[in-house]
Structure formats: structure tokens, C-alpha cells
Amino acid sequence: MNNSLTPKAIVAALDAHIIGQQDAKRAVAVALRNRWRRQQLSPDLRDEVSPKNILMIGPTGCGKTEISRRLAKLADAPFVKVEATKFTEVGYVGRDVEQIARDLVEEAIRLEKERRRTAVKDKAEEAALARLLDALVGKDASQATRESFRQRFRDGHLDQTEIEIEVEQAPSMPFDVPGGAPQMINLTEMMKSFGGGQPLKRRKLNVRAAWDKLVEEEADKRLDQDDVNRTALADAEANGIVFLDEIDKIAVSDVRGGSVSREGVQRDLLPLIEGTTVATKYGPMKTDHVLFIASGAFHVAKPSDLLPELQGRLPIRVELKGLTEADFVAILSDTKASLPAQYRALLATEGVEIAFAEDGIAAVAKIAAEVNGQVENIGARRLQTVMEKLLEEVSFDAEDRGGSTLTIDAAYVEKQLSGIARNADLSRFVL
Numbered sequence: 001m002n003n004s005l006t007p008k009a010i011v012a013a014l015d016a017h018i019i020g021q022q023d024a025k026r027a028v029a030v031a032l033r034n035r036w037r038r039q040q041l042s043p044d045l046r047d048e049v050s051p052k053n054i055l056m057i058g059p060t061g062c063g064k065t066e067i068s069r070r071l072a073k074l075a076d077a078p079f080v081k082v083e084a085t086k087f088t089e090v091g092y093v094g095r096d097v098e099q100i101a102r103d104l105v106e107e108a109i110r111l112e113k114e115r116r117r118t119a120v121k122d123k124a125e126e127a128a129l130a131r132l133l134d135a136l137v138g139k140d141a142s143q144a145t146r147e148s149f150r151q152r153f154r155d156g157h158l159d160q161t162e163i164e165i166e167v168e169q170a171p172s173m174p175f176d177v178p179g180g181a182p183q184m185i186n187l188t189e190m191m192k193s194f195g196g197g198q199p200l201k202r203r204k205l206n207v208r209a210a211w212d213k214l215v216e217e218e219a220d221k222r223l224d225q226d227d228v229n230r231t232a233l234a235d236a237e238a239n240g241i242v243f244l245d246e247i248d249k250i251a252v253s254d255v256r257g258g259s260v261s262r263e264g265v266q267r268d269l270l271p272l273i274e275g276t277t278v279a280t281k282y283g284p285m286k287t288d289h290v291l292f293i294a295s296g297a298f299h300v301a302k303p304s305d306l307l308p309e310l311q312g313r314l315p316i317r318v319e320l321k322g323l324t325e326a327d328f329v330a331i332l333s334d335t336k337a338s339l340p341a342q343y344r345a346l347l348a349t350e351g352v353e354i355a356f357a358e359d360g361i362a363a364v365a366k367i368a369a370e371v372n373g374q375v376e377n378i379g380a381r382r383l384q385t386v387m388e389k390l391l392e393e394v395s396f397d398a399e400d401r402g403g404s405t406l407t408i409d410a411a412y413v414e415k416q417l418s419g420i421a422r423n424a425d426l427s428r429f430v431l
């Protein structure tokens, strides 16, 4: 991890995307910095320091996941989100919670591959181009023909041309045999151990898609898979972040009748959070230093309804506030890659300019807050449904509007949305 990611720098980076919720931002920033601090310690002391996990308490759609996901991205750390309620479903067997650790390792592998692919990109592209040309003009074509196709490909003229190439088959789903990961059978892994790579399969693709696939394959061939796995496993152990959503739903007082199984889930989660070793396809993974961020609305159950041991493992409590109309204005106006900016960019690709007037933004925020109040409070997620409806017409007609400019002001918002927003029954379905 990067030395420059001080708590202040982390909060500033989160501020670019998330409005308010300063307590939560500060808590995650300190948790992340503590990881860096731990790495600076002598090995014996380093092992003693366990992460201070966080419990985020706040209504739906107020930024809990977003803060955690952005934090992970900032730190380039493997991240998984799991709903705690998933483990209370019918068919649940205690072992399943260990899947969280396995998923974290898979995510770490994906990240590690992505990092390394950039290093071998040039060589991979060269080899991919050779294979692409073979597929386009045949192995025996003259140098001149190959060169001319190479140029046409570079200029993008062949993007939609269909070709048939031999690519590696996607790995088959592993069979998850009772008893855990070490006994997983993966057919493609087995084929590999009998010599040769993944089995090949002829597929029809357009040149654009074939190119991406071939570059990925050629890059992967140049990666030392064992080393990728080793590094990724260590990365998941030291830097992994698990976001455990809906933890309140497995707290005991929230249920009538089903409490045994829910308490069971808490008991199963406990070792994972306290630190245990989970068997994965890539070797044992220790969860001692994984950062857990648990989250829930806690409308009915309280944090004190969780098992005491679990409460102890989530020592940092932060409360996130429900978002107000003013927050919605800020989310629409002041965040990086805000929804208006996204729609503006999307429609610009069709030559349609849209400009959001200040009173237009205010009107959208007002409607979102009203519908949240009348129908159901889904927080900032409401902005997505409102914006989609608002721009539905222009999004559909964009092809006929090339070269035009549309100003989205209060009057336009009123025209598009007021009928729906004032009718609670209608907005229940549409907004």
C-alpha cells in the first residue's frame, strides 16, 4: 500500500464521490491507514495487531457500500460484498460462510492478473495480432496481404467482421463437493495437468471481440500462474476487505421463530472475523488480517442484539445519516462522474447536448426526496430511477436530435415528471 494514503488523503478522495457521512469516511480511512502502519512494524509485533472492524449503521442507499467499495478501489485491495441473510436461506450449511474467504481470493487473483497483464501487454498484443491475422487471411498469405489487413485492423475497419478463431474454453465450474475446497474438481485444471493448456474451442466472433479475447489469452500465457496465485493469496490475507451487508437481519431480536438459524449464522461468521484458516483451491488462507465492514439499518434489531462475541469483533461503530434533499442536490452537482455528467456524456456520443440548469437539479432532488417520503425511502438510489425517467424521452429520440441542445430546467422536469411524482400509486411503479 501506498505511503501517501494518509487518513486525510483518503477522506479527501472519498469526498470526491460521496457526500457527507464524515464519521464513516474517517473510520474507514483510519482502518486502512492502520494496515499500512502494521506493515511498518517488526514481524513479531505485526502478527499481534488485528484489524479493528467496523459496524456501519444507517438506512438503505446512504453510502455504506459506496464508501467501502471506493476505499477498496483506492487501496487497490481485493473487495467482496456479501449479504449476511444469504446464509439464512433454505439449504444453508454452516460451511458456506467460508466461501467468503474463497471469493476474496478469487477477487485477489483477478486483480493480480490485471496488474500483471499491463506488464506483458506489448508482447501479448504482438502475439494476438499474429493469431488474428492467421484467422483473417490464413497462415500462408503473403507478407503484403498480411500487412494490408494489419493496417485495416489498426484503422478499425474490420471491427465488425466475423471470424472464426480457436480460443481457450472458459474454465468449467468447479464441483463443490461436500467437505470443502481441497476436493474441488476442475476439469480444465485436470486437462492441464495431463499436458497442454486449456482445451481449445472454435468460436465465431467479430474482430473486436476476438482481439480482446486473444490479447487476454496471450497475456495470461505469459503470466506465471503459480506466482499469481501465491501473490494473490497473500494480498487477500493482508489487504482483503469484506463488506457484510444486512448484518442486522441476522441479529436475534429481529426474528420470531427463525432465531436459531440466524444465531447459527452469527456463530459461523465469528471464527472468520476473529481469524481462522480457510482451505482454498490455492492453499490455506488466513483471515486474521482481513478487514470486515459490517453494515445494516438496525431499524428493528439493535447492535446489542448481536452475539456479544460478534459485537466485540466490530468495535468501531459509525452512524450514517439518511440523505436530505440538500444532499441530493450536492450528489447531483458536486460528485465526480455524477449522474448528470454520465447522461451528458452518453448523449454527447449521439451529438445531443444536454445542459442541467440549477433549478432543474433542484427540481430533481425535490422529487426524489418527495417520492422517498411518500413511497419508500431508498436513499440516493431514488436519484437513479428519477433521472432515468426524466431522460427517457431524449434517450430514446437521440438519433433524431443530433446537433441540438436541451436545457433541463425546472419547467422541463415538471413537464416530464410532475404527473407521476404527485401520484403515489403511479410513482410506486415508475419512480
Ligand SMILES: Nc1ncnc2c1ncn2[C@@H]1O[C@H](COP(=O)(O)OP(=O)(O)OP(=O)(O)O)[C@@H](O)[C@H]1O
Residues within 6 Å of the ligand: 017, 018, 019, 020, 021, 059, 060, 061, 062, 063, 064, 065, 066, 067, 245, 246, 295, 296, 323, 331, 335, 379, 380, 381
Ligand atoms: N452520500 C452519498 N453521496 C453520493 N452518492 C451516494 C451517497 N449515498 C448513496 N449514494 C449512491 O446511491 C447508491 C446506493 O448507495 P450504497 O450502495 O452505498 O447504499 P447502502 O448505504 O450500502 O445501502 P444498502 O444497505 O441498501 O446496501 C450508489 O449508487 C451511491 O453512489
